[in-house]
Amino acid sequence: MKTKLLFTFFLLTTLNALAQEFKKPVDYLTYINKEQELISRSTWKYTSAVAHSKSARRIDNTRKQLVKSIQSSKKKITDIKNGYNGDKEYQTQTIQYLDFCEKNINEEYDKIINMQEVAEQSYDAMEAYLMARDLVNKKLDEENEKAILAFNNFAQKYNITVNNQETELSRKIKLSGEVFDYHTALYLLFFKTNITDINLSLAIERKDLGAIQQNGSALLQYAEEGLEKLKLIKPYGNDNSMVLATKKCLEFYKKEAEVYVPKIIDFYMFNEKFENAKKSLENKTNKDKTKEEIDNYNAMVKQVNKEIDNFNKTNTANFQEKNNLLNTWNTTGENFISKYVPAE
Incomplete structure (x- = not known):
């Protein structure tokens, strides 16, 4: 049985403002956060395809859609001129985060797929494959934490009240990670x-x-x-x-x-x-x-x-x-x- 590869990154935040004109800092923060929500939804589609589809083509197509989603959001955020009233720190941090995600899902994913092709030939190869997969996910989680910190720092800097409440989407992604981890532990014994x-x-x-x-x-x-x-x-x-x-x-x-x-x-x-x-x-x-x-x-x-x-x-x-x-x-x-x- 093939083991599952899971990428998770998302912001557990909700804001009240929806405007895309940055007259207020909350408008600016909301605009960037909405782009990241779109990426989270693409991430979930990929995760769901991995879990419920036996079609390698469908799974890879959803991965490519995830990459396109990251690229699209990154372009929109990059096109913001002058950040918020000249404050570009949060914009820069977000772009760096998205660059990291895109690079890992493209380049590191390809390396892991190559490892997966030979993983079932020996236990050592399988263990190396799973360790490499988990390392990529760990790096993505760490960068996600940095992105959340950058979000919260901007909100605090401009006295914006943020509701850090877990969303249904983020709950699904988190639950999926736990399911795959449990399955992997038993798979290795088998x-x-x-x-x-x-x-x-x-x-x-x-x-x-x-x-x-x-x-x-x-x-x-x-x-x-x-x-x-x-x-x-x-x-x-x-x-x-x-x-x-x-x-x-x-x-x-x-x-x-x-x-x-x-x-x-x-x-x-x-x-x-x-x-x-x-x-x-x-x-x-x-x-x-x-x-x-x-x-x-x-x-x-x-x-x-x-x-x-x-x-x-x-x-x-x-x-x-x-x-x-x-x-x-x-x-x-x-x-x-x-x-x-x-x-x-």
């Missing part, structure tokens, strides 16, 4: 075992006993660690669906490492022993073959056929159970985000 299981499957395909044993041991360790960490994660409100889905996957991987992997190793070791016996017998002439060797080989033929049948049944059952659990986890994750990230 992913660490899932990527190890993928490596285990590749080792089984190669019949690499060393790699099978190594990945089997790692899978057991990560599953047990994940189950312990899972005990510390509380339900999201009254919803425990993500925790339960993750727990079932971790319990399966633990069982797979403890029960399935030893069976696979035993089968390959027996098969290797059989192939060696077969090769040894084939390299001998009929007169050099002893009755004991022939009887032993014939018994191994019967045994290997039985082992192959058991191996195929074990593989099929393991695959079906795993596939069902993975589908359930992915569906649960998608439903969780769709349910708690408000729609537009």
